[in-house]
Amino acid sequence: MKVMSRTETVDSTLTEGSMPLARYESLAIHTHGLSKAYGATVALRGLNLMVPRNSIFGFLGPNGAGKTTTIKLLLGLIRPTEGGGTVFGHDITDDNIEIRRRVGYLAQVPSYYMHMTAREILRFKSRFFYAGPRGMIEERVEETLGMVELDDKADRPIKGFSGGERQRLGIAQAQVHRPDLLILDEPAANLDPMGRRDVLRIMESLREHATIFYSTHILDDVQRVSDAVAILNQGRLLAQAPIEELLAGSGGVVYYITIKGGYDEAYTRISGQEWVSSIGVVPGGVRTTLQVGVTDEAVAEDELLRLAVCDGDTVVTEFGRRRFELEDVFVDLVEGSNNGQ
Amino acid sequence: MVNESGWLSGLLNMLRLEHSRWWDTRLWVVQSAIWLALLNGLHAMILYIETLERGNVVVNGAPFDSVSTFFMLMSVMAPIGVMILMQGSVVREKQSGTAEWVLSAPLSREAFIVSKLVANFLWILAVLVLMQGVAFELVLMAFGAEVVPVLNLLGGLALQGLHLLFWVTLSLMLGAFFDGRGPVVGIPLVLLTFQDLIGALAAKYLPWITLLFPKRLPELAAQVAAGEPVYSWVPLIAVTAWMILFTLAAIWRFRREEF
Numbered sequence: 059m060k061v062m063s064r065t066e067t068v069d070s071t072l073t074e075g076s077m078p079l080a081r082y083e084s085l086a087i088h089t090h091g092l093s094k095a096y097g098a099t100v101a102l103r104g105l106n107l108m109v110p111r112n113s114i115f116g117f118l119g120p121n122g123a124g125k126t127t128t129i130k131l132l133l134g135l136i137r138p139t140e141g142g143g144t145v146f147g148h149d150i151t152d153d154n155i156e157i158r159r160r161v162g163y164l165a166q167v168p169s170y171y172m173h174m175t176a177r178e179i180l181r182f183k184s185r186f187f188y189a190g191p192r193g194m195i196e197e198r199v200e201e202t203l204g205m206v207e208l209d210d211k212a213d214r215p216i217k218g219f220s221g222g223e224r225q226r227l228g229i230a231q232a233q234v235h236r237p238d239l240l241i242l243d244e245p246a247a248n249l250d251p252m253g254r255r256d257v258l259r260i261m262e263s264l265r266e267h268a269t270i271f272y273s274t275h276i277l278d279d280v281q282r283v284s285d286a287v288a289i290l291n292q293g294r295l296l297a298q299a300p301i302e303e304l305l306a307g308s309g310g311v312v313y314y315i316t317i318k319g320g321y322d323e324a325y326t327r328i329s330g331q332e333w334v335s336s337i338g339v340v341p342g343g344v345r346t347t348l349q350v351g352v353t354d355e356a357v358a359e360d361e362l363l364r365l366a367v368c369d370g371d372t373v374v375t376e377f378g379r380r381r382f383e384l385e386d387v388f389v390d391l392v393e394g395s396n397n398g399q
Numbered sequence: 400m401v402n403e404s405g406w407l408s409g410l411l412n413m414l415r416l417e418h419s420r421w422w423d424t425r426l427w428v429v430q431s432a433i434w435l436a437l438l439n440g441l442h443a444m445i446l447y448i449e450t451l452e453r454g455n456v457v458v459n460g461a462p463f464d465s466v467s468t469f470f471m472l473m474s475v476m477a478p479i480g481v482m483i484l485m486q487g488s489v490v491r492e493k494q495s496g497t498a499e500w501v502l503s504a505p506l507s508r509e510a511f512i513v514s515k516l517v518a519n520f521l522w523i524l525a526v527l528v529l530m531q532g533v534a535f536e537l538v539l540m541a542f543g544a545e546v547v548p549v550l551n552l553l554g555g556l557a558l559q560g561l562h563l564l565f566w567v568t569l570s571l572m573l574g575a576f577f578d579g580r581g582p583v584v585g586i587p588l589v590l591l592t593f594q595d596l597i598g599a600l601a602a603k604y605l606p607w608i609t610l611l612f613p614k615r616l617p618e619l620a621a622q623v624a625a626g627e628p629v630y631s632w633v634p635l636i637a638v639t640a641w642m643i644l645f646t647l648a649a650i651w652r653f654r655r656e657e658f
Binding site: 134135136163168169182183185186187189 | 400401402404408409411412416423424496499500503504657658
């Protein structure tokens with residue numbers, strides 16, 4: 059999958075003609091120029107999204123980026139104004155009942171029939187997919203309740219459920235029929251750390267059997283569980299890539315050296331090297347951190363630390379290769395996009 | 400696996416759900432009690448007063464016409480019950496997000512509307528019409544009056560049922576078109592209350608137009624129940640046409656709804 063430049067948008071980079079048929083078949087979701095407008099307000103602009111099968115795919119973006127709109131378009135809950143897409147090869151506009159047979163969905167604010175218990179909710183949902191036998195449906199419901207640890211509350215009206223319990227019920231109803239694709243809209247939003255941990259654990263346990271496409275703005279969670287991500291802002295796709303590629307960044311390899319005391323000499327020695335492409339200084343009181351961009355990783359690994367300490371006076375307290383956090387990438391992309399880059 | 404496809408997708412499950420709203424929540428018990436009190440309770444009270452004044456009661460003739468009274472009460476009160484029962488049927492689901500939830504499963508939008516129409520109508524027919532019809536005969540028996548022949552009564556109740564189906568389809572259509580409960584209750588209530596006035600005004604220009612109004616059907620129902628000759632079948636045809644139109648309009652609109 060293509061890694062985008064940190065400030066490049068990808069709206070027109072993934073053209074259908076450039077992709078072989080086998081690649082399409084390996085996709086759970088594929089959209090092309092998918093757009094949605096509400097009057098003069100454009101919620102989604104020409105989205106070209108490719109979600110590989112059996113991946114955990116994080117769909118990121120600030121509030122109002124168009125994440126929920128995309129999800130609703132995929133499920134046929136709203137209609138595109140332009141463009142289209144497929145889920146497992148089924149057209150999202152004309153064939154969305156077939157899509158919904160293979161998809162489990164958790165809404166951002168899940169709503170259920172309040173007169174039902176958790177068990178009744180799961181039973182009701184199962185019957186959209188299974189005609190029987192009744193015993194097997196009950197078995198599946200029981201198993202699902204156990205997976206989300208709601209077996210002891212299964213026969214209580216859901217009116218009294220806490221936020222975390224409702225969210226677990228939401229995941230349970232989304233996957234009670236063992237869908238090929240789980241679409242989760244902000245599954246961990248509004249949950250306390252324990253609730254979030256539970257939800258992520260459940261998601262990881264489902265990855266063997268299904269593709270999981272989930273939207274979120276909790277970047278730590280994405281970094282922990284996702285295989286690939288797409289970043290959306292103001293209805294535009296800014297990047298999509300496997301998470302490792304995105305975290306590696308496209309600005310070259312960067313090392314950090316934290317020096318106690320004076321750093322001028324070390325700075326001069328390092329900046330004079332051919333293989334150093336940039337050098338930044340992050341002051342921090344007694345300690346100063348140099349961020350050194352390099353063009354040759356192997357040479358840097360051998361030489362950099364030695365160059366810093368070779369005068370015998372410079373004290374290095376920390377040294378390592380800087381790993382971009384998803385937050386860095388996200389903020390960089392979104393701010394770049396907001397500034398019109 | 401479920402075999403339903405096309406517009407039938409999810410219909411059976413939604414029918415089961417709509418039925419459970421009546422059965423599991425004991426709604427049918429509450430509604431039965433309310434309508435027995437309102438229709439047959441009132442009817443029994445009138446009969447009691449008549450009995451006190453005249454000593455006996457006779458059906459289909461002097462001194463008191465129980466059939467007309469009962470069918471008149473039903474034609475005025477039961478539609479209001481239908482409006483109350485149906486006002487939230489679609490709107491509540493749109494507002495609460497449950498429509499979005501069920502439509503994320505393999506459920507067709509046609510099946511969503513049809514399930515509400517069929518399940519609610521069957522329960523309304525059972526509770527507001529058939530049960531009341533049986534109670535009506537029991538009340539007559541209790542007062543020593545002659546009962547209405549079963550076939551006549553069933554014919555009359557069937558037409559009353561169709562009359563209520565008119566209000567069911569109208570409420571469903573309005574629920575599909577509007578997002579608030581106000582118009583869903585208000586428009587049918589205005590029509591029910593002012594159809595005589597509207598009819599009288601319109602009849603100056605189009606004398607036949609009142610035959611197209613729903614209120615004509617209960618009049619027909621009373622005639623059938625009383626074993627009298629029916630003055631015209633046009634109201635039956637007109638109301639049937641309205642119901643088909645309302646149902647198709649509800650489906651048309653709901654298919655375009657965005658969640």
